[in-house]
Amino acid sequence: MNHAPDFESRNIATTAEAERARYHALFNAIDDGFCIIEFFDGPHGPLSDYVHTEANPGYERHTGIAGVVGKTLREIDPIEADRWIELYGSVLRTGEPIRFERYFLTAGRHIEVSAARVEPASLRQVSVLFRDVSARKKAEEALRASEALARVNSERVQLALAAGAIIGTWFWDLPNDRFTVDEPFAHVFGLDPAQGRDGLSLAQVIANVHPDDRGGLIHAISDVIQRGGHYAHQYRVRRADGRYYWIEANGRVDHGPDGTPLSFPGVLLDVEERRAVEAERDRAAASLRALNDTLEQRVIERTAELMRAEEQLRQAQKMEAVGQLTGGLAHDFNNLLAGVSGSLQLLSIRLSQGRLADVDKYVVAAQGAVRRAAALTHRLLAFSRRQTLDPRSTDVNALVNGMTDLIQRTVGPGIKVEAIGVAGLWPALVDAGQLENALLNLCINARDAMPNGGRITIETANKWIDRSAAHSHDMPEGQYLSLCVTDTGTGMSPDVIAKAFDPFFTTKPMGMGTGLGLSMIYGFAKQSGGQVRIYSEVGQGTTVCIYLPRFYGDVDSQTLDHDADSPIAGTEAGETILVVDDEPSVRMLITDVLEELGYTVIEAADSVAGLRLLQSNVRIDLLVSDVGLPGGMNGRQMADAARQTRPGLKVLFITGYAENSIIGNGHLEPGMQVMTKPFALETFSARVREMVDASS
Incomplete structure (x- = not known):
């Protein structure tokens, strides 16, 4: 029996399989983009979409689109799907290849796109190549050089080899150590093309590599043969003109199931221009x-x-x-x-x-x-925020109502005063006397802005100051109550508003005002934890609003005593009062007043002497002390120390200037009060009588 035909068939099949494996290895080794797309009919009509059936690794690098195999075009690019379908669909219908340039934003490259129908037409497939247009001529040379090798599936392989600036290809049979190259490769390395087809040794191939690059090349080759996978390395080669040029070798080493290196195909790229x-x-x-x-x-x-x-x-x-x-x-x-x-x-x-x-x-x-x-x-x-305040929980609506008649008498009959208090107004922790002064000052300013008469509206409201409003008002976020005075007067220009809180700034004629009213109100509001703002337009009137933080507590039922001319009350019980002040004239005046009222008065000039008396057995019904004292302790510290042995001691602080922090930021202990110098002797006497009576 003659077995020659079977042997010959097997030999042909083996050769074809080897060629396909070789071309497939080349296809995957190249560094540029290639894909196969297959058309199908859909809801938009015949050839209305296509799916990617194959794409090499270079596809993503050139287009910037990942994971396309198995996806339809409308899934990948729904916006321009119809345009791509029309382009590639015409290739499938006519069999005519197309070539055009396009900028791929996702990859940031200008790409020349080449599309051709895969025969036979019944496959309904189109192959697409993406390559850098700067390497068109050299890619075309590589395409011509690869035509002799691409006998099986020639169109696909030729397109693959045309990607990039390919100037040669090689195939290294590692088990047999047979290094074959095409003619462009041999030309680059100065080799005989015939020897390149028959097979070369690695030493022959790298003989023209630059001496400085040869060691690195050998190391890179040894490394990729050992590990397998992708290979890319740049080095210089001496060409026919005697000069060295930069090239890049791209390839892939495939291992067998047992890890034995089998094949090492690859391509050469001219990177001289890129370098x-x-x-x-x-x-x-x-x-x-x-x-x-x-x-x-x-x-x-x-x-x-x-x-x-x-x-x-x-x-x-x-x-x-x-x-x-x-x-x-x-x-x-x-x-x-x-x-x-x-x-x-x-x-x-x-x-x-x-x-x-x-x-x-x-x-x-x-x-x-x-x-x-x-x-x-x-x-x-007040302007410097250093006045001594006596803050108490205050019902501002009640304060405004109590001031309305006084304000009306002050501004005169030609101006109507109207007070509008919001129901449920939050209380404020504020020095009520200073707030009254501020309100009266604002109403007097409003009167002066309306020489021909008009209307003053005093209005209270609860305000939520959010982050945006807090930023524009220069104040913390939170809950505030507002006290606003609005007039129908001449208004203020933006440049006047910008200077309104400056000390001694005034628009009134010389001698008609000190220019401290608004600066005092500003300082008082800031010292009370709030803010004051002006809203005005020329000819449209002015609104000045004082914002005070909401106080979470009960309103103090004590009302202010505006009668400074009440008679001085005396004493018949012989109470003893300790007066501590470093100013002799002040001590003398206070002592004389108190002694005329019948009190026994003891004097001390500093905190040391005062504390010594307070820690003795001497009867003391009330301590009257300045805040700023010599002797190492201030008045508040002296009073606190005295209360260690006299827990019920009544204390009246008198001061002309004091940091609020010294006397507790306005939060005085029970039985402690404060008065600001200078004060009317009648008011001082009444306050002393009130405090002494409370202790008896």
């Missing part, structure tokens, strides 16, 4: 870094210069404000001191002359100047 571009890019990047470093230094220097200029400007503005402040103070206090000094001098002259009939008017004049000086001082302390 030159990269080198130029690196030089440009280095230049840019140097420029950025220089620019950064210039920016730092310029910023420092601007900061110095801004600091100088702030210092100049600060000095201008201080000059304006001291100038205004000097002017006002000189006038007040002239009234006090002149009254005292005339008082002394009249007393020496025995003319007692004229004494009272000079006393009244001096006291009036002192009251105005005290008011000016309070305004300054």
Whole structure:
């Protein structure tokens, strides 16, 4: 029996299988994009969509689209699906290949797309190649060189080899150590093409590699043969003109089931131009870094210069404000001191002359100047947020209602005053007396803005200040109650609003105002934890709103006593009062007043002497103490120390200036109260009587 035909068939099949394996290895080894798509009929008509049946690893690198195999075009690119279907569908219908350029945003590359029908047409398949247009000519040379090798599935393999700047291919049979190359490869390495077809040794192949690159190449080859998988390495090769050119070898080592290296196919890419571009890019990047470093230094220097200029400007503005402040103070206090000094001098002259009939008017004049000086001082302390406050839980609606008649009498009959209090107004922890002063001040300003009459509306409301409003109002988020005074007067321009809270700024004629009213209100509101804001347009009137934090507690039922002329009450029980103050004149005046009322008075000039008396067995019914004292302890500390042995001690602090933190930020212990210097002796006496009576 003759078995020759069977042997020949098997030999042909084996060869074909080897060729297919070789081409398939080449197809997967190349670094550029390729895919096969198959059309099908859908809801949009015949050939209305296609699915990717095959795609090499380079497809994702060139298009930026991952995982396309098994997906339809409408799943991948629903926006431009119809355009792609029309392009590739025409290839399938006509059999005519197409070629066009397109920028793939997902990959950031300009790609030349080539599409051809896979025969026979009944397969309904189109093959697509994606390649860099900058390598078109060299890719075409690689395509012609690969035509002799691509006898099986020639169109697919030719398209694969055409991807990128391919200038040669090789196939290394590792078990037999047979290195075969195509003619372009041999040309690049300066080899005989005939020897390249017959087989070469690795030493022959790398003979023209640059000496500096040969060691790295051998190491890279050994590494990929050992581990298998993808291979890519760049090195220089001496070509026919004697110069060295950069190339990149791309390939893949396949292992057998037992891990034995079997084949090593690959392609050569010309990267000379790419390396030159990269080198130029690196030089440009280095230049840019140097420029950025220089620019950064210039920016730092310029910023420092601007900061110095801004600091100088702030210092100049600060000095201008201080000059304006001291100038205004000097002017006002000189006038007040002239009234006090002149009254005292005339008082002394009249007393020496025995003319007692004229004494009272000079006393009244001096006291009036002192009251105005005290008011000016309070305004300054309020502006600086250093006034001594006596905050208590306050019903602001009740405060406004109690002030309405006084405000109406003050502004006159030509102006109508209307108070609108919201129901359920939250209480505020505030110095009610200072709030009354602020309200009266705002109403007087409103009156002055309406020379021909008008209307003043006083309105209260509960406010939720969210993050946005808190940012625009320069205040913390939270719950506030507002007290707003609105007039129908001349209004204020933006530049006037911007300066309204500055000390001594006023739009009134000389002698018609100190310019401290709004600055006092601003300082009082800030010191109370709130804010004040102005809303106005020229000719449309003005609204000034004081915002005070909501107080979570009961409203104090104590009302303010506005009667400063009540008679001085005395005592008949012989109570003892300790007066601690470092100012001798103040101690003398207070002692004289209290002794005239019948109290026994003990004096101390500092906290050490005062505490020694408080820790003795001497009867003390009330401690009257300044806050700022020499001796190492302030008045509050002395009082707290005394209460260790006298827990029920009543304390009245008297102060002209004090940080609220010294006396407890307004949160005084039970049995402690505070009065601000200067004060009317009648008011002082009434407060002492009230506190002594409470302890008896």
